[in-house]
Amino acid sequence: MNATSERGPADRDHDDAERATRPVELGRLGLGCAQLGNLYHEVDDATAARTVAAAWDAGIRYFDTAPHYGLGLSERRLGAAVRGLPRAEYVVSTKVGRRLVPDPAGAGRRDGEGFAVPADHRRVWDFSADGVRRSLDESLARLGLDRVDLVLVHDPEDHMAAALDEAYPALADLRAQGVVRAVGVGSKQWEVLHRFARDTGVDFVMIAGRYTLLEQPALDTLLPECARRGVGAVVAGVFNSGLLAEDRPHQGLPYEYGPAPSTVLDRARALAATCARHGTSLPAAAIAFAAAHPAVASVVVGAQDPDQVRRNAALAHADPPPKELWADLVAEGLLRPDAPVPGGGT
Secondary structure (H helix, E strand, C coil): CCHHHHCCHHHHHHHHHHHHCCCCCCCCEEEECCHHHCECCCCCHHHHHHHHHHHHHCCCCEEECCCCCCCCHHHHHHHHHHCCCCHHHCEEEEEECEEEEECHHHCCCECCCCECCECCEEEEECCCHHHHHHHHHHHHHHHCCCCCCEEEEECCCCCHHHHHHHHHHHHHHHHHCCCCCEEEEEECCHHHHHHHHHHCCCCEEEEECCCCCCCCHHHCCHHHHHHHHCCEEEEECCCHHHCCCCCCCCCCCEECCEECCHHHHHHHHHHHHHHHHCCCCHHHHHHHHHHCCCCEEEEEEECCCHHHHHHHHHHHHCCCCCHHHHHHHHHCCCCCCCCCCCCCCC
16 A cells, blocks of 8 residues: 555645645636647747747736657747746646656657657656656756746556655645645546545646546546545646547547547537537537536647637637537537536536
8 A cells, every 4th residue: 555545534634724825826728838849740939939929918827838748849938938928927837757868869750659859858757756856857947947836747647656655745845845836637537636636635637638528537526526625627638639629520630649530520520510500619619618617727728829829718718608509418418417517507
């Protein structure tokens, strides 16, 4: 049994009391910065800078990045873009768990994990306390910032013992010292996030792709636990890697960073058709739905250029889709009847 699993009610009450003294406001909409790291295809430096500037102009003040995104390119570009902005007015999160190690022999190859960058570094899983501290120092150097606000343990599902017993305590210590304002964990697996929300003092969990208009497995256990414990849920991947990002889903759009299976594509098309009947779009409904759960602290949406940022921000701040849409989605078996929807209904 690991040490974290032995924590009792008194420990959890202490975590809750500490968390309450350190609020970090993320804002309704955040910018996911994987695309700044050349996710799927290349983006030039100027476009990346304009994308962040468009987010700022649209009122977005939360920016999420990670070493994983473009082997550090996302962090470098984000840091360059925000460096002249008033530091007290924005929140940056980055992640630990994958350290970047130089690999000069890979410079002639393309990265094999979906980013259009040279493979001149390799990712090494490291959830040790020392690895967490070194990873954060390296991220700060790439960002060119003296601090980040939120640090997330990144994809720990295959390394749970080390993540719970070493990475989380190291981050909690940094939070106690005031080095970071908040700590959390991010994953596509809701079960992993539930374990952290239940058994540690994380401030936030970031759930990627598992609470969307297309699928809601986080609704059963994770989000209720977050609501009980005061843990903020950050919903990422609301477009399921891109499938819900267009008004009319079609073959070639990604799901889970690969081709969408025909059954998933058919469901997305059915969602889009119902949205169109009610005078709204699939992306608008996807953002509005994800933001409606009371445990959700922010919805993080990526963008590859300024136009996408402006569109997503406009959708996020527009009036919600009509309430009849949600009733029809439930009636058609496309949405769970117990899912909270905009306007306070379920």
